[in-house]
Every structure is written in C-alpha cells, then in structure tokens.
Amino acid sequence: MASPGFSAPGGVAVVGSGLIGRSWAMLFASAGFRVKLFDIESRQVTDALVSLRKEMKMLELSGYLKGQLGAEEQLSLISGCSDLREAVEGALHVQECVPENLELKRKLFAQLDKIADDHVVLSSSSSCLLPSKLFAGLAHVKQCLVAHPVNPPYYVPLVELVPHPETAPATVDRTYALMRRVGQSPVRLLREVDGFALNRLQYAVIAEAWRLVEEGVVSPGDLDLVMSDGLGLRYAFIGPLETMHLNAEGMLSYCDRYSEGMKRVLKTFGPVPEFSGATAEKVHQNYWEHRAPTPGPSSDLPLPEEVSGCLLPLKTVLKTTGYSLTRNQNGAAEFTHRELVTASGPRGDPQTIVLMKGPGATTGDLDTRLGRTRVHVYLASALSHAGRII
Template identity: 55%
Template structure:
C-alpha cells in the first residue's frame, strides 16, 4: 500500500536508483524496460542493496527493506508503468532520437495531470520536448550518480514547462530527500557536468604537459580540494580563504586571471597521454573489480552523508 504511483522508464543504473529513492518515501513504483533481463537484474540488485542498507543501518525512510521492496514492481509494457502515475521518470540511454521517441509514447498513456520527467544529463530540454503535444508537462531532473547517495538533482524546465510542473517536481524531490537546484536557462551539459568537464580538462592537460602523474592528480581532489568541497561550494571556499570574497579577489583576482589565460584548449583524449591515463587507472582499479570499487565508494558516501546530516 503506497502513497501514489510513480512510473520509471528504463531500469539501468539510474532507473533502479530512482526506484529505491521513491520507494523509500512510501511511493508505489512501476518500472518498465524493453529488456526483460534488465528488469530481472534490477530487482535482484534492488533487493540486495536494500538488504545491505538495512543491515548497515543506512536504509533511507521509515519503512523496512522488505516493505520498500514490496512497493516496487516491474513490467514489459510501458502503458502499465505510465497509466495512473502522477510522476514518470525517464531513464533510457542518453540518445536524443531514442528519448524523443520514448517521450512521444509516454504522453499517449500519461494521466492529464502527470509530471513527465527526464533524467537527461546533457541535452537541452527544448531539443527533447519541442515535438510533443503535451510539452508543458515535461521537465528534466538530472540526478547525480549514484543518486541514492548523492542527493543533488538539477531541475531544468524547457521554455514550455508549466510553473506548477516545476514546483511539483521540486516538492517531490525534496520530500524524498534529494536536493534540487534549478538551471534557470538552458545550456548544454547543465551546471554539474560543465563544472566536472572543466576539472577533467585541466586534470588531463596537467598530465599531458608532464606536470603531474594521474595518480597525484586524483590526490589533489581526494586529499585537497574534495575535502573542502564536500562542505563548502567554490564561492564559500574563497570567502573563507580571505576576509570574504571581496578581500579574496582584491588579493588574488589578477592572479586568477593570469592563471586562467594559461589554460589550454580542450584535450583531444587520444595518443600517448590517453594510453598512460587508461593504463594507470586500469592498474589501480581493475575493470573486473569495478562493482566492488563502487560498493567501497558507496559505503564511504553513506558515511559522509551521515556526517553531514549529524552536523
């Protein structure tokens, strides 16, 4: 017996994570996929994860793992997932044509008042929603991987999205424990990925220019910048690094501009640097151990989330 129905389209990494998040708040979730094997895998994964989270005392929400598991069902029929849902979360691969086709199908079955939401990472919603009859009901909500442990969600309305759809999406996300932020103006890659790409580009250039090893570049984050960024954003960091932002910029503004003028063009991600970075990472994190490494990462993210909550 859940609070209301939520449909999930696509049961991969992101779809199954949304299912767990919505079930943790007591919603009935129906997950659809075109691949039967993905649905079977998703349910086994969810059952396993919920049991582990319960065992470690880090399960979200007030319900038991068994009660949450019972709120989630799967179907090979999109209509069954969408009909009667007040919110539908699309999680199919990042492909413009595929997403457009899936949205056209979703709007055929959706309830009049349903919010139709995409987990899209990069593509501007106006490109994805322009062709739809019910485009005022569509919105994008881009989660942060892994969504169960990293609560940030970027909400991106299209030019046609109704204000009530924006506010209902925000309210639902807050209720289930995520942290929504709004991308007020469409831009390719939104905010999170643009910032991540700026970092990856500079990390790559530092290795390419022989300034640092890939391993040490990662330490700049894990033992340096990442320590503060888990608690303070870039503006807060510089505010605290001097007597406020004005004082920081008075001292370092011209230095920042000088350093900025030395950033190179976007890397090509090919050649000997590519080989060095791929080999270095494959040696540290063997490809057949990635699932284990993700478990290791998630356990630490849970501990960090707990620390932040208890502060």
C-alpha cells in the first residue's frame, strides 16, 4: 500500500553518481520512480549507468532485486545527464550525493535554489553537516532538509531526516512518506544537532572502545567481540531504550534498579581521545598481524564496487531466507546451508566471505576469527556472474 502523500510515482533527481548516488537511484527505481542521475562529468555518468546495470542484473539473478519490477524495467527508469537544470526539471525530489564538503554542497544548493520550483524537495545526503549551514540564505529553505542514509542505502534502510530551523513540516512529511515508499526506515530528528543521532551514538561507542584499549583494559580483538558477539547482536533487533524497557518490569523499574550504577560508571569515562599515536598503531597492528592468508592474487578478489552489488545485510538474509545461525556442540557459531571461505580483501584486510548456497548445501562452521574479521555476505551466483572465482 502506498504511503500517504504520494498518489503515483513521479520524477526524482539524484545529484552525484558515486556509490551513495547509485544506491539511491536503485532504490527510487525499485519503487517505480523515474530517476535522472546527474554528474558534472559525463564519463562518470556513463560509468555509473554501466555499474548500475551490472549490480541490478546480479541482484535479479540471485533473487534479491528489490521491488515488483524486473531489472530491465527498473533500468529503463534511470537515465543520466550532466546538465543540472535538465536533471531537476519535473522532479518532485532532489537527493544530493556529492562529497562531504561544506563549500561544495553550499555551492550546489545555491545552484539548485535558482532553478528549483516551489514544490520540489531539496534533500542532502550529508552525514554530519548541519542544515543551518548547508541551506543558509536559500530562497527555497522551507523545501530543504537532510536525508542522511547509512552507506549503502540500498542495503541499509535507516534514513535520518534532519530539518533546517525554517524547513516546512510538510517537507519533512513528504520526505518521510517517500522514504517509506521506497522501503527505507526514516527517523525524524525534531531539531538539528551536530552529528545527528546515528553518528552521536556511533562516536560515543568508538570513543569508549578507544579508551578501554588505550588504558590497557582489553585487547582490540576482544573489544570488538564485545560488540560483534554481544551488544551488536542485541541492538541489531531492538534499540537501547527498548532493551532497557524489556530488561526489567518496564522503563521505570529499570531506572529504579540500575540508574545509580549507570551514573557511577559514566562518571569514570575519560576525555575525548586523540585517535592517534600508540593506540592507533596498536589497533592497526592487531588487525594487520591477524590477516588471513591470501589464497591467490588480490586481482582474483572482488573489487569494492563489485562487492557493493552483492553485499547483503546478515540480518536481512536470516529474516528472509529462513536460514539459521546456531551454535554447535563445541560452542562454535554455525550457519545452515552456507560454506565459508576466509580470505584477504583487496587491501589485505581480512574478510570472512559467506557463499550463499541453495537448499541441500552442506553446513559450514564459522571461522573462529569471526569476531576479528569483517563479514561480507555474497551470493555465490552473483560472484560467478561477475567472473570472480575465489
């Protein structure tokens, strides 16, 4: 059922043809919107369209293409251009995806402000730039907001909607409805704040993780296990506030029981780390020394742009396929119907590559280094289609 605020798909302009821009284009096309993908360099546009075709064909082949339309139908909705006025003409929504540089973005929005009508939403994908700085002085400021995705948005549904102080409520409502329509999970920030919500939470975790390693409390590898095998598994399904509410007899009971302990611990938190020096070297060496052996030339491994086309969130895979993650009699994590290969990534970083197999495939035990590696989930058929043999 369509979300309130949209009677029929219209046109969307995506400004910037990098990974985030391409991912947005795929999302909008999956919901039936006509997309104009803009880049100032025509060669970039051409390359982006080639990449989109490859990614969407691989996803269709493996059964993970979003939407009701086939890959060819979705691709027919996406066109490229290197003329900004042409890209924006007739659009109901503009999604900016240029590099995270304030002056560059301000210059772009000044151009958009001159050619936009009074109905189009002007949205930025910025991860940390405040709307009050991005959109200051624009005539169409009421139509502007930040819609910050988690990279890449085709695979991660969260979008933070952050308004300028003068953004019209209707602009936020329209963008919320659009994001719901394309399958995203929008959240509304009621006012702007430095770092928005996601990065404020993320940076708080990173800062304390850094301090614990820097102060010699825990090793880098064990620290990451605290998240990957503990908090991360919990927070992948419910957030911190819901966890508090469910942990006792509701939120009031939780606060009554644990507030003093939380405050005592929080008072021991140190200053903001420098994120450099001996601790940076220690963390780097920990992961560099624990690299998995390379099975062959690095050229035989998927390139970053190819990985993005077949990367799937583990949570989504488990929910939609019925495959299960369990523990065997030795306590090791185990995936049903998957085979695992540990390899070095394009830059020598360790990865556990999970090759999806069909029903009847053998069960493979997760490598014991799971907590110390990045896990990328690939579709075996997609990798074969890409000609990448591991």
